[in-house]
Amino acid sequence: MNKKIISIITIISSLSLIGVVVIQLLWANYALELRKEIFNNRTQVFLEKVVSEITNNENCENSHETCPLIKNKSHASCASIFVKVHNINIQKLDSMMKTEFCERMKVNKDYVYGIIDYENKQLITCSNKLYYNELLNTYHTYPIPCYANNNNKYLGIYFPNQNIYILNRMIFLLIVSTLFLLVVIVSFLLTVFILLRQKKLSEMKSDFVNNMTHEFKTPISTISLASEMLTKSSVLESKEKILQYANIIFDENARLKTQVEQVLQISVLDKKKFKLLKKDIDIHAIIENVVENFQLVVQQRDGIINLDLNADPSHIFADPIHFYHIISNLIDNANKYSLDAPLITISTNCIKTGIIITIEDNGIGISSDNIKHVFKKLYRVPTGNIHNVKGFGLGLYYVKTMVEAHGGNIKLKSEIKKGSTFEIFFPFNHNINI
Ligand SMILES: Nc1ncnc2c1ncn2[C@@H]1O[C@H](COP(=O)(O)OP(=O)(O)OP(=O)(O)O)[C@@H](O)[C@H]1O
Ligand SMILES: [Mg+2]
8 A cells, every 4th residue: 555545544543533532531521510510400409408398397487596406516516606596406407418418319428518607607507527618618508598687598518529429420431431442542553553564564575576586587687698698609619618608507597596595495484494403513613614705705895804713612512504604694794784895803702601603894784773673584774775785684584593593692783884793692502403
């Protein structure tokens, strides 16, 4: 899919998802407000009920009398502000409040009530002095008619845990909708992540196919040209020329064979179907052998390969052919990814459990973002200059797989434009044959 289309779809989907989240939050807020309103209305209805009950049953004319609660311990705190009150039976009020709020409204005992005198800004009686100020300013009040000398007396109630009570009623819906929303967000992010990864993979695969076609084309066209020459009578007359073209065909065929083998290796490496034929090897001898084969290519570019082989003992238990290819791949990279004359240093050192081989170059280096990817199959650093250098992106994947199959590990330190250092560790005694 086109990169632009993917970006547009991702942006539209992200915006829609943000929209859904915002609307969901607005809905939740709206539901909360609605719940609060219902709570307030119900409180008002119950307060009205209580007031009508206590005033209907008492004789309003029988006006001034001391409240019986003045002797009640739980209300003693308000006694000091208690003046003359209407003959309201506080015990009855208490039991009415219990019936309406504990049993009907189901707020348990989570409420404080009192009679508020707004004229003098004080409480005439209250059920808990701890909430004196809250009760004085409570939103839930209902006027008590025919109360003492004026009508500015109200029955008020305050809920210390009103918000918790309201939230409790909605908690199930809130949790479920948040969970669903999280599932949708995570699924969306995963889908985008997978889409981008698939896109990258398909780009890598098409790069690989392009590279492979290019790499195969050169030997195939050289072979076809050389074999065509062999059919010419002028060439057939000269033994030397026949030998020259036959050699070209032989060499190019060998190159083609190596490349095909390299590509076929992917599935072998993937399925871990390779077999290691391990034996006691002298790594210094093999390293020197690889270096000898690279010497000409490096020297052609005015480069140098330095050897600093200090490991003693220099023997490990490993597959010699794979060990050769591991070193060869790393030197090949050090040479390929250097713009100027390559300066390659190979050193070996012993530690308690095995040998560390370091291959250092002064090449183009690898950015920290790419370091974690270069060991992946088919991965090639996507930078302008590097595209001039041919390769399948398989070398380091092969190296890592093989080093690990030998019980070792590989580390990479690199800095752009300064060079790279590959450090491979091989244990002395890794006997498990694969
Ligand atoms: N020494 C190095 N310096 C800078 N970049 C490197 C070095 N070694 C590897 N790389 C980067 O890591 C990528 C992967 O390397 P790898 O050896 O796996 O593949 P390749 O060299 O592209 O192809 P091939 O399969 O032929 O080895 C390279 O394409 C290159 O971008
Ligand atoms: Mg390579």
